[in-house]
Amino acid sequence: MPLIPQPPPPAGGALLTRLHAINAEHGYLPEEELRRAAEELGVPLSQVYSAATFYAAFSFQPRGRHTIHVCLGTACYIRGGEKLLEKLESTLGVRPGETTDDGTFTVETVHCVGSCSMSPVMRVDGDTYGRLKADILPRLLRRYQTEAGGMSDEGT
Amino acid sequence: MKVRSRSDLETLRAEGLSTLYPSRLKISVGMATCGLATGAAAVYDALRDEAARRDLDLMLVATGCLGYCQQEPLVEVRRPGRDPVLYARVTADRARELIAALAEGELPTEGALAIIPEEKPPAGSKPAGGLPRLNDLPFYSRQHKIVLRHCGLIDPASVAEYVAQGGYEALAHALLDLTPEQVIDEVLRAGLRGRGGAGFPTGRKWQICQAVPIQPKYVICNGDEGDPGAYMDRTVLESDPHSVIEGLIIAGYAIGAHQGYIYVRDEYPLAVERVTQAVARAEELGLLGENILGSGFDFNITIVRGAGAFVCGEETALISSIEGGLGEPRPKPPFPAVSGLWGKPTVINNVKTLATVPVIITRGADWYASIGTEQNAGxxxxxxxxxxxxxxxxxxxxxxxxxxxxxxxxxxxxxxxxxxxxxxxxxxxxxxxxxxxxxxxxxxxxxxxxxxxxxxxxxxxxEDTCMVDVARYFIGFTMAESCGKCAPCREGTQYMHQILTRITAGEGSVEDLELLEEVALWVKKASLCGLGQTAPNPVLSTLRYFRDEYEAHVKEKRCPAGVCRALIRLSILSELCNGCGLCRRECPAGAISGEKKQPHTINPELCTRCRICYDVCPVGAVEIVR
Amino acid sequence: MINLTVNEQPVTVPEGTTILQAVRAAGVELPTLCYHEGLAPYGACRLCMVTITAPHHGLVASCAYPAEEGLMVETHSPEAVSARRLALEFLLSRCPQSEVIRELAAQEGVTASRFGTPPPERAEELCVLCGLCVRVCREAIGAAAIGFIGRGMERRVGTPFEVQSEACIGCGACAEICPTNAIKIEDRGNERILHTWHTTVELHSCPECGRYFAPEPTGFLKDMFPEIENLWALCPECRRQRTARQWIEQEHTRAT
Incomplete structure (x- = not known):
């Protein structure tokens, strides 16, 4: 038993659920929101901060309007996911983890989105695109640049 | 409606049958992530809009994944009283053509892949109409679907369709007819082993946990499928979530737990959505909550969404992640079955393991054990x-x-x-x-x-895959996913990655291979959890079977597969190049120049050897010099 | 009681003992960095590896493995020794400036590392990520002022947002327990500066002699130990003197 009495732990999964909610609302984890989460859940701030920095899903930087995840899972890797990334980097002028100057796109890599049979794959916001070739990237990106986001037109 | 008894299940079954086999035209679109990734949503919209425009009476359904991802988007057309026909690689245009033909009372043959007979056809019979039966295609003929039994065949949002296919029958049987010991015995005799990969007998795990005289107990469904290149669990959660829920409730009943968790990988948003909906629906119907099916057994499920950490697939790390801490493993023993979530006895089973359980309860241990081999049933x-x-x-x-x-x-x-x-x-x-x-x-x-x-x-x-590069890829993965708690995994993966990077850059030596093996064996033996203990496998197995490729890299500074950038050069064969300019436009480094219809050249100073030119060249004029 | 064998020598230990405790009970030395008898087993440094030869076989971290009846343990099997040496060789490469690590490595016959040196920004690294500071702060003190930040090779220990901690009570247990002296704490005037944690706490001065001696935030202890309520504010020396005076007065009263 520790010297300083501890509050009971929160319900199972409560901290992760809260972090997801903050990240979804703000696009990243603002400091004051983490402090409030610690307070309200009765969890030490150090634990909240540890979890926030441990998981790949959370960011401490604001994101662009659209987040592009280039999949580098095994199947995508051996079927050209890196080339896709390279083309994307040269087209947008950013490296993974960075956001374009106009704030439109943030580029990230991800270790598999589980669409391996469609490799190589990339995900823009919630939409997954499979069987991609580097040459169709500009067309795909244009749709997100012109529309506010999302696309209802057919895939690729 | 509340399902409080077996007869209520029958009512639900009737409802499900009416949507599964309606007396009007029905079109199902495979809309799991794979389908969506290749444009299934656009196909769905086109079908809906075109049918509305032509006033065609149509029941349009979004189903899950049939597994033949190569052929996605897949569309199944079912006319009353006829065997459904499956169309492959459907586009929005083709979808509109399909509706146009159906409106005329015709069924196009173009793009038709197979028929899916609803009655079991007589052995050796040939289907009418020239199309093969789905299960006769080479892709399906040797398959035996148990885990994937409903995937792509039912609407994952419809619990009624799940029930119509025999769903929740096992739950009723377990809760109303069997004791927990009998349930465990059935799973034990079936020979089911953990499908998460380690292969520990599922019934044995349940038995150990059931025997611990501590309450409360917990059961967790591990849906943190982090292996790159794998998406079995995603498919089951997206296409047949109720099979997992049913398995989890039965597991809870068997060990005496009243609270279950489904931990789903964050990168699977659709799976999270579908399983969340399914749990809510099961709660509405009373299939979760108090006194399930009038049995007196209570059970609830909480869904926890992971947050992007491969290590959370390790059971003790997953537990610590649910508890609200880091996804950090702890030493075993004690095993979770004895001391797990909040120190209480906890069973953790994989998605596929749980999805198998209802079938074993319904069809019996002997039936399941007859599939597969003696020690590897099912x-x-x-x-x-x-x-x-x-x-x-x-x-x-x-x-x-x-x-x-x-x-x-x-x-x-x-x-x-x-x-x-x-x-x-x-x-x-x-x-x-x-x-x-x-x-x-x-x-x-x-x-x-x-x-x-x-x-x-x-x-x-x-042959175009470099095995040294593959080893480097995997170690790069585990290095990035190591939680960093124990020294061998944290320091060892990092160092192995350094060596492999050196080798693929053409700067490796023969001594590096020995050092690599020594460190790999240490990480395998000395790491705290499964992640570290298995992380060296890609290195050790490639060293064992593809040592010649390693030696070519270190001795001859050559990458036989033509992958490692430092060891290859790209050039354009002027006699083949027709000057179409595609490579020039696609080169991300701007390294290719040339006049239209004239042979192009690559500037080796600018070339990053990404090989996009090699991929896009329509005449095969780009050569990889190894 | 549990009977097991360590290096062919029989040992009997109480239930709930770890192999490491049994090994030490048998008088055999094993180096550890992340182990502390007052905290829960952690199993991170992998120095205390031993081979179990019966009834099953395996290389395990002895600090985290429960002693079991009939277990046969070898502390210096070739695989245990080589695992220990490699761990030390990697630690040496991580913290070449650490006196403690250099000595520990030398005891196991490791004097140089084949695994390179740290990057310039971490050249002075002393932390081996054993986690004792984090655990003592959370498990024993309950302040939970520090935690792990990041994961994998980015992992480090720090306060939330790596700024002044509001939870730190300045007790210094972290520095006390750190096996490699990686945590820098300094008392300067009326302040205790925890350099490693970017944190400063006020010190309390003794109302009798005026000396600064304990962090203000530890004042909560007086509520937890009512028997010292009148004494907690005093520095140890004045407390000793006051207690002695009280005792003498009591004895005097009883005598008369």
Whole structure:
């Protein structure tokens, strides 16, 4: 038993659920929101901060309007996911983890989105695109640049 | 409506049958992530809009994944009283044509892949109309679907359709007719082993946990499928969530737990959505909550969404993640079955394990044990991907050979290229060479060969895949995913990555190979958890079977597969180049120049050797100089 | 009681003992960095590896493995020794400036590392990530002022947002327990500066002699130990004197 009495732990999964909610609302984890989460859940701030920095899903930087995840899972890797990334980097002028100057796109890599049979794959916001070739990237990106986001037109 | 008894289940079943087999035209679109990734949403919209425009009476349904991902988007057309027809690689345009034809009372043959008979056809009979039956296609003929039994065939949002296919029958049988001990005995006798990869007997795990006289207990469904190259669990959660929920409730009943958790990987938003909906629906119907089916048994499920940490697939890390801490493993023993979530007895089962449980309860242990081999009963699901002709999700009886899978079902290498190796078990597994393809698939054979069964990822590699680069890829993965708690995994993966990077850069030495092996063995033996203990497998297996490729890199500074950038050069064969300019436009480095219709050239100073030009050249004029 | 064998020598230990405790009970030395008898087993440094030869076989971290009846343990099997040496060789490469690590490595015959040196920004690294500071702060003190940040090779220990901690009570248990002296704490005037944690706490001065001696935030202890309520504010020396005076007065009263 520790010297300083501890509050009971929160319900199972409560901290992760809260972090997801903050990240979804703000696009990243603002400091004051983490402090409030610690307070309200009765969890030490150090634990909240540890979890926030441990998981790949959370960011401490604001994101662009659209987040592009280039999949580098095994199947995508051996079927050209890196080339896709390279083309994307040269087209947008950013490296993974960075956001374009106009704030439109943030580029990230991800270790598999589980669409391996469609490799190589990339995900823009919630939409997954499979069987991609580097040459169709500009067309795909244009749709997100012109529309506010999302696309209802057919895939690729 | 509330389902409080078996007869209420019957009512639900009738409702499900009416939507599964309606007396009007029904079109189902496979809309799991794979389908969506290739434009299924646009196909769905086109079908809906065109049918409305033509005033065609149509029941349009979004189903899950049939597994034949190579052929996505897949559309199934069912006319009353006729065998449904499955269309492959449907586009929005083709969808509109389909509706136009149906409005005229016709069924186009173009793009039709197979029929899906609703009655079991007589043996040896040929289907009418010239189309093969789905289960006669080489991709399906050797499959035996248990885990994937409903995937792509029912609307995952409809609990009624799940019930119509026999769902929740096992739950009723377990809760109303069997004692927890009888349930455990059935699973034990069936010989079901954990489908997360380790293969521990599921019934035994339940037995150990049930025997611990501590309450409360917990049961957790591990849906943190982190292996790159694998998506079996995603498919089941997206396409048939109720099978997992039913399995979880039965597991809870067996061990005496009243609270379950489903931990779903963050990168699977659709799975999270579908399983959340399914749990809510089960709660509405009273299939979760108090006094389920009037049995007196209470059970609830909480869904926890992961946050992007591969290590959380390790059971103790997953527990610590649910508890609200880091995804950090702790030493075993004690095993979770004795001391798990908040120190209480906890059973953790994989998605596929749980999805299998209801079938075992319904059809019996003897039936299940008769499939597969003696020590490896039942079926196993693989995601067959990479450089293989037919990619997709396949479920086969254990004991089939790797060759049956890769050449028979997979149809061999992509574009007719020779298959060199197969990687099973993701970052914890190994690369097995083609000469071992006659190995029967079992937990033991794969482990002896230096790989593991794992959760079911099966990535096929051909002559254009560099095995040293593959080893570097996997170690890069585990290095990035190591939690950093124990020294061997944290420091060792980092150092192995350094060596492999050196070798692929053409700066490695023969001594590096020895050092690599020494460190790999240490990480394997001395690491705290499964992640570290298996992380060296891709290195050790490639060193064992593809040492010649390592030696070519360190001795001759040559990459035989033509992958490692520092060891290759790209050039354009002027006699073949027609000057179309495609490579020039696509080169991300701006390294290619040339006049229209004149042979182009690559500036080696600017070239990053990404090989996009090699891929896009329509006449094969780009050459990789190794 | 549990009977097991360590290096062919029989040992009997109480239930709930770890192999490491049994090994030490048998008088055999094993180096550890992340182990502390007052905290829960952690199993991170992998120095205390031993081979179990019966009834099953395996290389395990002895600090985290429960002693079991009939277990046969070898502390210096070739695989245990080589695992220990490699761990030390990697630690040496991580913290070449650490006196403690250099000595520990030398005891196991490791004097140089084949695994390179840290990057310039971490050249002075002393932390081996054993986690004792984090655990003592959370498990024993309950302040939970520090935690792990990041994961994998980015992992480090720090306060939330790596700024002044509001939870730190300045007790210094972290520095006390750190096996490699990686945590820098300094008392300067009326302040205790925890350099490693970017944190400063006020010190309390003794109302009798005026000396600064304990962090203000530890004042909560007086509520937890009512028997010292009148004494907690005093520095140890004045407390000793006051207690002695009280005792003498009591004795005097009793005598008369």
């Amino acid at each position: 079926t196993v699901v693989f995601s067959l991907v990479g450089k293989v002709a037919n990619t997709g999700l396949v479920e086969v009886p254990l004991g089939l050979t790797l060759r049956d899978l890769i050449e028979g079902i997979g149809g061999g290498g992509l574009n007719g290229k020779a298959v060199k190796a197969v990687q099973t078990g993701g970052p914890s597994g190994g690369c097995l060479p083609a000469r071992l393809f006659d190995l029967p698939i079992s937990y033991e054979t794969l482990t002896q060969a230096g790989s593991i069964m794992g959760s079911g990822g099966m990535v096929v590699m051909d």
